[in-house]
Amino acid sequence: MSSRAVQVRDLVKRYGKVTAVDGLSFEVPAGTVFGLLGPNGAGKSTTVKILTTLARPDAGSALVAGEDVLRHPGRVRRAIGCVTQKVSVDPMATGRENLLLQGALYGMPRRELRSRADELLARFGLAEAAGRPARTYSGGMQRRLDVAMGLVHRPRVLFLDEPTTGLDPEARADLWTEIARLAAHEGLTILLTTHYLDEADRLAARLAIVDRGRVVAEGSPDELKSELRGDAVHVDLDGTGSVEAALAAIARVGAVRDVVAAGRALHTRADDGASAVPHVLAALDAAGVRVASVRVSRPSLDDVYLRHTGRTFGEASAPGHAREEVAA
Structure with missing residues (x-):
């Protein structure tokens, strides 16, 4: 072979x-x-x-x-x-x-x-x-x-x-x-x-x-994963406030890039995630958007998938998003 x-x-x-x-x-x-x-x-x-x-x-x-x-x-x-x-x-x-x-x-x-x-x-x-x-x-x-x-x-x-x-x-x-x-x-x-x-x-x-x-x-x-330099920053919004307003606010933060929304979760990248978080939270607060949680992580395969498809793996697998494979 x-x-x-x-x-x-x-x-x-x-x-x-x-x-x-x-x-x-x-x-x-x-x-x-x-x-x-x-x-x-x-x-x-x-x-x-x-x-x-x-x-x-x-x-x-x-x-x-x-x-x-x-x-x-x-x-x-x-x-x-x-x-x-x-x-x-x-x-x-x-x-x-x-x-x-x-x-x-x-x-x-x-x-x-x-x-x-x-x-x-x-x-x-x-x-x-x-x-x-x-x-x-x-x-x-x-x-x-x-x-x-x-x-x-x-x-x-x-x-x-x-x-x-x-x-x-x-x-x-x-x-x-x-x-x-x-x-x-x-x-x-x-x-x-x-x-x-x-x-x-x-x-x-x-x-x-x-x-x-x-x-x-x-x-x-x-x-x-190494293609994604820096850290992943994940922000979960609470039930109030506009996702569009949150996206616009985070996009103005110079320390982050590649901002994507998946439902009421926002995903972005930063060279130094820990340093970027205060700026992200301040921008969201100024826009009147409340945050339920925020976390910083090293790049994962989910981040790779997000980068190449524009949505998270979980979102793609959710009912109504995944295509049905037809049996042969």
């Missing part, structure tokens, strides 16, 4: 009048965790469906493990593992039976498959529960089994589509640890889609921020 495990060029996918993926391009270095970060409806899951041969693009091209997803879909399927948003284990089968069935679908020799199943059950902490029906597993255990099923045939590229959605914090942290270990110690390429900012920051060596079916920024989390 080349140094690029996944190569995507100008990918487009439409469902009727809805353009789910709109000229999307990115590359995934082999042996790394690459994140597709975006709010619900950004086009992440549709992209994964195309890369795993479950949907055909309307335009553009994609190579996975060196194989064209349109010309050689069978070769792509043999080279990848895929863990979808919804847990795909058979609830009536035991943990071991789920793994054996998955491996049999890939034509693995029986002896090798049994050994591989035992190895994965032990690795994911499921050995003691291997003989129990999967329906008796907790949500975290079912998700770990799901990931193990994606690995049973030793894929070169593993797709994890929103793998921690719905998990409790402890189960989520456990899965983070396993994902990081897979990339660090086995040289596996992992393409992770997520709408969790902390998950992308923690796991991805590189990531592409996706908005409305397009890549708006790409790089390592540290590279993307």
